[in-house]
Amino acid sequence: MKQKSVAVVGAAETTEMGKIPNLSQLGLHADGALNAMADAGLTAADIDGIACAGESPVNLAQYMGIVPTWVDGTSVGGCSFMLHVRHAAAAINEGLATTILITHGESGRSRVGVGGYGMARASQNGQFEMPYGPMGPPTMFTIPWLRYAKTYGATAEDLANVAVIQREWAALNPRASYRDPLTVDDVLGSRMIAWPFTKLLCCLVTDGGGALILTSADRAKDFPQKPVYVLGTGESVETQMVSQMEDFTTSRAFRVSGKKAFDEAGITHDDVDHLMIYDAFAHLPIYGLEDLGFVGKGEAPAFIRERNTAIGGKLPLNTNGGGLSYMHSGMYGMYAMQESVRQLRGIAPAQVEGAEISIAHGVGGMFAASGTIIFSNVAP
Amino acid sequence: MSAPTAPARTRPIPEPTPETAHFWEGTRTGELRIQRCSDCASAYFPPRPFCPACSSRNVEVEAASGRATLYSYVIHHREVPGFTSPYAIAVVELEEGPRMMTNIVECEQTPEALVLDMALEVTFEQVNDEISVPLFRPAEASQSRPASTEAVR
Numbered sequence: 001m002k003q004k005s006v007a008v009v010g011a012a013e014t015t016e017m018g019k020i021p022n023l024s025q026l027g028l029h030a031d032g033a034l035n036a037m038a039d040a041g042l043t044a045a046d047i048d049g050i051a052c053a054g055e056s057p058v059n060l061a062q063y064m065g066i067v068p069t070w071v072d073g074t075s076v077g078g079c080s081f082m083l084h085v086r087h088a089a090a091a092i093n094e095g096l097a098t099t100i101l102i103t104h105g106e107s108g109r110s111r112v113g114v115g116g117y118g119m120a121r122a123s124q125n126g127q128f129e130m131p132y133g134p135m136g137p138p139t140m141f142t143i144p145w146l147r148y149a150k151t152y153g154a155t156a157e158d159l160a161n162v163a164v165i166q167r168e169w170a171a172l173n174p175r176a177s178y179r180d181p182l183t184v185d186d187v188l189g190s191r192m193i194a195w196p197f198t199k200l201l202c203c204l205v206t207d208g209g210g211a212l213i214l215t216s217a218d219r220a221k222d223f224p225q226k227p228v229y230v231l232g233t234g235e236s237v238e239t240q241m242v243s244q245m246e247d248f249t250t251s252r253a254f255r256v257s258g259k260k261a262f263d264e265a266g267i268t269h270d271d272v273d274h275l276m277i278y279d280a281f282a283h284l285p286i287y288g289l290e291d292l293g294f295v296g297k298g299e300a301p302a303f304i305r306e307r308n309t310a311i312g313g314k315l316p317l318n319t320n321g322g323g324l325s326y327m328h329s330g331m332y333g334m335y336a337m338q339e340s341v342r343q344l345r346g347i348a349p350a351q352v353e354g355a356e357i358s359i360a361h362g363v364g365g366m367f368a369a370s371g372t373i374i375f376s377n378v379a380p
Numbered sequence: 381m382s383a384p385t386a387p388a389r390t391r392p393i394p395e396p397t398p399e400t401a402h403f404w405e406g407t408r409t410g411e412l413r414i415q416r417c418s419d420c421a422s423a424y425f426p427p428r429p430f431c432p433a434c435s436s437r438n439v440e441v442e443a444a445s446g447r448a449t450l451y452s453y454v455i456h457h458r459e460v461p462g463f464t465s466p467y468a469i470a471v472v473e474l475e476e477g478p479r480m481m482t483n484i485v486e487c488e489q490t491p492e493a494l495v496l497d498m499a500l501e502v503t504f505e506q507v508n509d510e511i512s513v514p515l516f517r518p519a520e521a522s523q524s525r526p527a528s529t530e531a532v533r
Binding site: 120121122124126127128129130131132133134135139140142143144145146147150191192193194195196197241242243244248 | 391392393394395396397400404425426451452453454455456457458460462463466467469470471479480481482483491496497507513
């Protein structure tokens with residue numbers, strides 16, 4: 001696929017971040033979309049393709065006054081927006097649309113204008129997982145960790161290091177929800193949610209949104225912002241039921257999506273200057289570093305402990321503070337990509353000097369799905 | 381019912397589909413049923429009328445031994461209707477290979493008592509006339525009572 005012919009020309013988050021009780025879910029989509037359109041110097045009349053998750057793209061089109069010739073409502077959880085970027089790149093290359101808007105908005109904390117949760121009792125999850133008392137991601141996403149820990153000798157301190165180092169990044173980000181320094185003891189001493197996961201090993205629950213606008217690389221040069229090119233993309237899914245993962249020490253969806261993106265981009269791991277790994281819980285960056293191939297199996301805890309992903313380290317990771325400290329509305333993938341774009345535009349609060357290639361790697365559901373986008377600010 | 385108080389909440393009750401009815405018929409009579417492919421011999425779970433390994437529709441239902449090991453878990457500390465916290469939400473690996481989510485009963489719900497790879501055996505909890513859910517307990521807890529003869533309560 002001709003990945004290298006598409007670029008991000010508009011990118012923005014919602015005006016406010018964290019607690020936004022005055023906007024509904026649809027309103028958050030629109031706020032991020034309007035900011036991204038302003039960023040790109042466009043109005044709704046210029047947009048001919050839309051994609052979103054968590055909200056119907058039909059609602060979005062009508063609400064925003066957009067007449068699309070291409071629509072994508074792929075909804076596989078928090079990485080849906082990575083998949084939208086991938087599908088948008090294909091659509092632009094194929095001529096299905098020229099200027100595509102991808103939106104996210106979620107009233108995760110305030111719950112304004114939000115549909116209900118719940119699994120049908122006759123669904124696979126309803127029959128074979130819900131009867132055993134899981135209550136949302138903190139009790140399901142976390143189940144594989146003990147098997148990883150036994151296999152590789154990892155500890156709760158290894159999890160805590162993820163949260164501590166990301167808080168250091170968050171301290172540099174004025175929009176981060178939590179900015180005060182943390183210690184390993186603080187993390188492990190916080191309220192127990194689902195042993196061995198304490199509260200500070202789990203993501204925030206906040207309100208927010210964001211949007212991206214993509215167009216062809218040829219057109220991108222005419223837009224006001226520095227283009228951020230899409231070098232490679234990947235996607236995959238594994239299982240809606242965490243109990244049915246092939247292997248609890250590694251995500252097949254991560255591996256498939258990551259390899260596809262690297263192959264398309266034609267880059268090596270050493271080329272990567274900046275990395276975002278969707279961190280709904282503290283074990284996800286550990287799985288992500290290994291499954292994307294940055295380190296070997298079982299090596300991520302030591303890699304993090306040795307501060308390779310921290311400020312000044314060789315692979316800056318989750319530089320906005322991540323879902324653990326920056327924000328997490330429920331479907332975090334959009335925010336990971338926003339930080340990649342900020343880093344490659346050179347405007348991130350915790351800017352990685354000279355960053356040219358950034359990867360945003362997302363997860364959907366509880367290891368159910370994955371999407372990987374490799375961005376660059378160097379014209380291909 | 382004339383009782384002034386609402387009945388205690390139960391665990392979420394699964395609703396069988398045509399493809400899973402044999403599984404829930406099995407648990408109702410104290411049998412844990414899995415499926416096996418007649419072509420490639422793969423054992424699998426959850427139920428479906430074809431083999432996820434080779435796509436064959438030539439599959440059979442069989443009774444599992446009920447023996448399993450503890451593959452991974454968390455211990456949930458928050459309150460959930462129908463459960464007494466803290467309680468473990470576990471994934472066990474059946475002797476035949478497939479894994480399933482479950483709860484571990486007749487066992488302290490502590491990291492010390494719940495040791496990965498410990499031997500387990502199936503037991504059944506009746507939720508209502510139609511549904512009994514398979515749970516697991518430490519194998520040594522009832523060596524004299526094979527799981528297959530455990531009566532439905």
